[in-house]
Amino acid sequence: SAPQGVVLQVCPLLESLEQALATHHDTVRLAEQPDPAAYLAEHGHEVVAAVTSARVGVSDELMDALPKLRAIVHFGVGYETTDVARARARGIDVSNTPDVLTDCVADLAVGALIDVLRRLAAADRYVRRGEWTPGGYPLSTKVSGKRVGILGLGRIGRAIARRLEGFDAELSYHSRNPVEGVPYRYAASPVELAEGADVLVIATSGGAATRGLVGADVLAALGPDGYLVNIARGSVVDEPALVSALTEGRIAGAALDVFADEPNVPAPLLELDSVLLLPHIASATRETREAMGELTFRNLHTFLTEGRLVTPVPEVAGS
Ligand code: 8YV
Numbered sequence: 001s002a003p004q005g006v007v008l009q010v011c012p013l014l015e016s017l018e019q020a021l022a023t024h025h026d027t028v029r030l031a032e033q034p035d036p037a038a039y040l041a042e043h044g045h046e047v048v049a050a051v052t053s054a055r056v057g058v059s060d061e062l063m064d065a066l067p068k069l070r071a072i073v074h075f076g077v078g079y080e081t082t083d084v085a086r087a088r089a090r091g092i093d094v095s096n097t098p099d100v101l102t103d104c105v106a107d108l109a110v111g112a113l114i115d116v117l118r119r120l121a122a123a124d125r126y127v128r129r130g131e132w133t134p135g136g137y138p139l140s141t142k143v144s145g146k147r148v149g150i151l152g153l154g155r156i157g158r159a160i161a162r163r164l165e166g167f168d169a170e171l172s173y174h175s176r177n178p179v180e181g182v183p184y185r186y187a188a189s190p191v192e193l194a195e196g197a198d199v200l201v202i203a204t205s206g207g208a209a210t211r212g213l214v215g216a217d218v219l220a221a222l223g224p225d226g227y228l229v230n231i232a233r234g235s236v237v238d239e240p241a242l243v244s245a246l247t248e249g250r251i252a253g254a255a256l257d258v259f260a261d262e263p264n265v266p267a268p269l270l271e272l273d274s275v276l277l278l279p280h281i282a283s284a285t286r287e288t289r290e291a292m293g294e295l296t297f298r299n300l301h302t303f304l305t306e307g308r309l310v311t312p313v314p315e316v317a318g319s
Contacts, residue, residue, distance in 0.1 A: 002307045003070045005048035007300065011056040013075055017293035021051060024297075025304065040065040049073060051300055054096070055262075057081025063090070071303045075296045076283070077101055077156075078233065079313055080207030095299040095309040098155060100291035101283040106159035108282040109201060109231045110167075112255035113148075115276050116227055117141040117199070122273040141227075141252070144168050149197030151190060151213070152204025152232065153179045160203055172196055175204070190214060194221035199229060206233030216241040219251055227253050231282045234260040243268050246275060257282050 007027040009018065021027040028047075033039040044065040050058050054076025060083060063069065072082055074096045084094050115121055119140045126137055145168045150157045153173040161171050161184060172185035174193040179186075187193035190213055194200050200222050204210050214228070215238040222228065228251060230237060239260040245251045246269065253274035259265055262280055269275050283292065299310050 002303075002305055003048040003068075004304075005068060006043065006046040007304070008047045008050045008066070010050055010052035010058060010062070013051065013053060013296075014289055014293040016290065017051075017075065017296055020293070020297045021300070024301065027051075049300055049303060051075070051296065052082070054078040055081065058087075060086060063087065063092075071095070071300070071309065073296055073299045073303070073309070075292055078206055080205065080233070080235075084313060093303070093309050094313045095303075095311050096313050097292045097295045097299075098311055100295050101288050102155045102159045104285050104288040105156050105231055105282040106163055108257065108278075109156075109160045109203070109229055110163045112231065112257065112276055112278065113164075113199060113201065113227070113229050114143050116229070116253045116255040116274070117143050117146075119273065121276055125273070146170070146198040147172070147196060148199045148201060149173065149187065149193040150184075151175075151193060151200065151202045151236075152210075153182065153184070154203065154205070156231070157201075157203035158182070160201055190218045191221045194218045194223075194226065197222065197226065199227045202228070202230040202232045202236050204232050204236060206235050210236045212236070212238050214238065214242075216245070219245040222251050224250055224252060226251050227255070229255045231257045234258045234262065239266060246272055 007021060007025045009021055009027055009029045011031055030036050045067050047066045048068055049071040050069060051073045052058055054074055057079060058072050069092050071093045072087055077096050077098050079094060079096045082094060087094050117140060123137055147170040148164050150161055150173040153175045164171060172187050172193060174187045174190055187196060202214060213236050219241060243266045246254060255276040257278040258280055265277055269277060295311065302308060302310050
């Protein structure tokens with residue numbers, strides 16, 4: 001059955017999505033309430049659906065303040081910021097925005113990989129500093145034909161692998177279980193994956209199941225000629241271990257779109273030309289963000305009119 005009631009917009013969202021929510025539903029913006037806690041105490045029981053971002057999710061505290069909540073709709077493919085098991089136990093449905101961002105995230109992963117091996121952003125800085133002397137810029141590392149290990153072979157991991165086939169990459173992957181029907185070599189552990197790779201690309205989901213999966217042991221296995229690319233979540237990497245591996249030259253470089261505590265980037269990384277630092281922009285194109293906004297809206301709208309979500313998250317969170 002289709003629940004009737006207030007839609008709570010938990011945090012600022014894409015403008016066109018905010019407009020659609022305001023136009024078509026009885027939507028309240030929590031962040032714009034003069035006293036959000038007072039609003040929740042007085043009106044929390046009116047809320048049947050919450051719309052939030054992958055970054056913010058719905059905290060346990062907020063969930064508890066919404067006794068009639070029936071759906072949590074995320075803008076973004078990640079939803080580790082919401083305790084899905086807790087929501088399920090209360091009969092709350094949860095959705096995300098898979099597929100629509102896969103191309104852009106995979107495009108950016110490959111672009112970032114090429115950037116860090118060929119030192120493009122660093123070379124741009126060199127030119128802008130007026131330091132260009134013929135033959136003066138240090139040689140970089142070839143991309144085509146490299147051994148690339150992909151951690152997490154879901155939709156995004158596979159899209160990255162497909163693109164890298166065009167660069168004659170030797171592809172391997174690690175995930176909790178081998179994936180049927182893919183032509184890539186399966187590595188039994190992240191360490192084994194890193195040992196056999198020149199570049200390690202992290203494309204797994206975030207959350208408790210993958211926290212710290214790439215630690216000092218994996219970075220040591222990647223080695224001083226190895227590169228790390230992370231377009232997933234900063235939590236997957238032991239960030240202090242990564243910072244020391246990079247500053248001490250125990251890995252060759254890294255391309256990072258995500259960090260443990262965004263928007264805070266560890267200060268030592270700012271000094272390193274071997275690191276590409278991006279402000280979590282893998283899905284951030286006009287086309288993809290609009291598609292994410294539309295899918296977010298469709299999830300909410302279908303829930304409120306038909307009582308079902310269009311893209312519910314998988315049964316077991318994180319799979
Ligand atoms: C967004 C993301 O940057 O989809 C995700 O999981 O990380 C990104 O697409 C963002 O989290 C949207 O709120």
